[in-house]
Amino acid sequence: MTTSFVGRESELAAVKTALTRYRTVTLTGGGGVGKSRLALRAAEEVRERYADGVWWVDLSNLYDDRLFTATVCDAVDLLDHNPRAPVEALCEWLTGRDILLVFDCCERVLSSCHLLISELLAAAPKLTVLTTSRQPLEVKSEHRIEVSPLSTDDGDTGNGTADAVRLFRERCATAAPGVSLDAPGSAEVISDICHRLEGIPLAVELACARLRDTSLTEIAERLASRLDTLVDETVWPRRHRALRTAIGWSHELCSPLERLLWARLSVFRGPLEAADAEAVCAGGPLEADDIPPLLDRLVDRSVLQQTGTRYRMLDTLCEYGAMWLAELGEEDVLVRRHAAHFATVLSESEAGWLSDRQVSWYARISASHSDVRAALDHLIEVDPDAAVEMAGRTGLFWPCCGHLHESRDYLERALALDTPKGPSHTRALWALGITLTLQGDHRSALRIGEECAAAAHADGTPQSELFAAHTLGLTHLMAGRPQDAYDVCDHALIAHGTSPPSGAPQLCCMVIRVFAHSALGRLSEAYEAAIALRRLSVRYGEHWARSYAFHQLAFIDLLQGRANDAERHARAMLACKHNLNDNLGIALALDLLTGANAVQGNGIAAARTSGTGNTFWRMLGHPNHGTPELSEVRDEWELQARKAVGDDAYEKAFRNALNHDAEYSLALVMHGPLPS
Incomplete structure (x- = not known):
């Protein structure tokens, strides 16, 4: 904005x-x-x-x-x-x-x-x-x-210039810097334009966008001629006539392809990339190659706003585009294209998960969150098979990024549809199972995990078996049954694992097996397995499994008295989880980093990381931390840190971190104090 x-x-x-x-x-x-x-x-x-x-x-x-x-x-x-x-x-x-x-x-x-x-x-x-x-x-x-329109009369302000005129001049300096507004008579024309637009800021901005190809006088004349020829007042009430005039005139002065793209873009629910527009909006006279330059022209006309590589349309302009999309009779086809496109995006992201594009795929799905939801809602209504398939693919992304309530809602709705059993159904059960486990609903998670295992057996595919093993293994691990977690994942990896790995579920099972080793006290096996997992992850450029390998390395380093190594591994985990926007992982990494700092006698650093960690645990709904098995050693770390710097200094650093914005405090932890 x-x-x-x-x-x-x-x-x-x-x-x-x-x-x-x-x-x-x-x-x-x-x-x-x-x-x-x-x-x-x-x-x-x-x-x-x-x-x-x-x-x-x-x-x-x-x-x-x-x-x-x-x-x-x-x-x-x-x-x-x-x-x-x-x-x-x-x-x-x-x-x-x-x-x-x-x-x-x-x-x-x-x-x-x-x-x-x-x-x-x-x-x-x-x-x-x-x-x-x-x-x-x-x-x-x-x-x-x-909130009324801006003043259009000079006498209404204390600075001698009407606010609408000031806005007009400022916007013109940006939209058409080469146009002079100081020629004789220009002031009167600008004032007339602002009067006709009733001082409505959006209307003024749209008029300013025309100055690159239309003179001031022409703008004033066109506005005057349009005030009596407006679109249907049942859609745009009379009290908005100036805004209707400005939007309608901007629409009229766009080229036919610009108008068509404006209408079709109204189907998007959030910011979009040029590639999204090409996939959804191309068709008929509008070629995909035409779309990038047309997007830039709509930005020039103030129809779109651009931030980085993403475009968004103001709500009022989107409403106007949707009205014309309905007039064109293209609503249904565009909604179908939109849903199909974001289903494809999720499919491609899942296929690219085990690669050096993993982080960018997490960012892509996060940025497209509103449109992914809209696509799923449409498919649940009209295409149950596609809905189940798409919902299952969110399992690699939504739970990791904290969208657990939405994940559960969409997965339960999709699985309630009348669809045939098969790998897509099994994957959706897996996604629901891990969502329930992360919510702490272990009883429901175990029931869904067992259902997933039965479905996987019926599918007979290695991927389904690995998905089922992962959700059961995660539930067992989080419920305090590490031997069961180890057994189910180890069996699946022996029976269905491949080299190179077959995809995400294989690495997920490998992570569970490492954690189970550690929970069972088999620290040498856990450390060796974590190193192997890290090496494998680095080879493929992926970060999710690598972050949990770093977690186990840091945890075992702390248990075995290697605080320097523990700090290095905890920071590596923190960097991975920050890249993935995984707040649960960030909170876990901060716990380990707190311990490493405390054991090394860095009391202030331990206080900062502990305060920042508390902030993230509160965001996750776990005010007492999400890893109760560390409670005893966490208290020990706090005592060590307080002893190193004194209670007052510790408390001050802790409270400062706790009360700051989470991202600001995290930046201090990751990069040291920011320059003042």
Whole structure:
């Protein structure tokens, strides 16, 4: 989101004051009027008031109330690993915290916002909520601030220049730096344009984007001629006529292929890559090779925003594109293409998991999260076989990145469909089994694991047998049955393992076997197996299994008094897990690094890593850490660290790390103190 800010001084002051008096403040107003930008600026300026931070919840990509609570959890970095309801986890996470939550675009899921925000406010007395919405939320004691268009008359501001005119000039300097706005008569024309656009910021920005190929006078004349020839007012209410005019005119002045791409892009739910647009939007007169330059032209016209290699469309412009997509009669075909494309993306990511592209595939799936969900929702409705196959493929990615509630929901919905048994069904059972285990629901996980094993036996494929062994092995290991974990995975690896390895499930079973060795006290075997696993992982360039090899090396190093080696291996694990965005793995690595620092007498470093680790465990819903078998030795590490530097110094470093933003504290741990 752009943070450029023109005008709004009085509104900004009103929002900041309201946040000191009310627990819920809602910014209302029409599309394109600048609610989100005002909320963002207000949140930035009051950040220091809130000891536990300001969190931004973007609801603009939501299309289903089912995903609402999960979206809020993701936004506040709450990746709860418990089977409890997400609302319960959110309430617990917020209780006692001094936080500002900003909900943007609440009109997408208005009733859900009302219910959740009401519940959160009751559970968390220190919580303050700022929302943007085209309609009030009707939350108890809600204070509403209407966000009006920018001033268009010079006399309405204290600086002698209307805010809409200031915005116009600023945007023109960016969109068309070669165009002079100082010619005789230009000021009057600019003022006239801003009047016709009623001071609506988005409308002004769209008009500015035309200055590269249209003169000021032509813009003013075209706007005047269009005000009486607008699109259907049942779709675009009369009070939005200026915005309709600006969007409609921008649409009209786009080339036919630009208009077609604009309409087709409306099917996406989140930021997209050029390759996504090529796969989904090409067809008919629109060739795939045409799409990259067309994307750039839509950026120039302010229809799209670009960040790095990804593109996104503002909600209001996306609505307009969707309207034209319906007019073209292409909705159904584009939704099918979209679902098929992201099913293919998941298939390719699974195939590329055991490779040097593994990290990039994790980033790809994470960045496409909203679209993967939308694709799955569509397939569950219309293509059960494809839904089961796609849902199973999320098992390598969603549980690792903390999306356990969504993983369970989609997998249970997919497995409830009437589909034939086979490898795809077995893989979906595996994905559900590991999700349940990571949530701590070991009884259900064991039941699903046994069902997966029976299905794998019926499939008769090595991959299915390895998937089944992994989910059963993980459940046994996490439930404190290391011998059972070892036996099931060792048997599967002997019977079905290959050299080179056949894919992800084989490495997953190898990880379980290493951990089981260690849990059984067979440290020499565990160390040797971990070294072999690390060597294998390095050969293929993958990071997931390698990170767990480093975990075991660090753990055994600590048990056997090699603190320097333990620190090196714990840092290597931390780097791998950070690359994968695996917060559970990050928390585990921080525990080991804390121990290595404490044993070496680095008390301040141990305090920092412990405080940072606590932050990540809280995000995961495990305030007492997720590895209870280390509780005794963890207490011993803390005593060593406190003895090395003194209680006061330890406590200060611990609290500083605990109270900082998680990523900031993690950066300090990984790279040392940041320059001041």
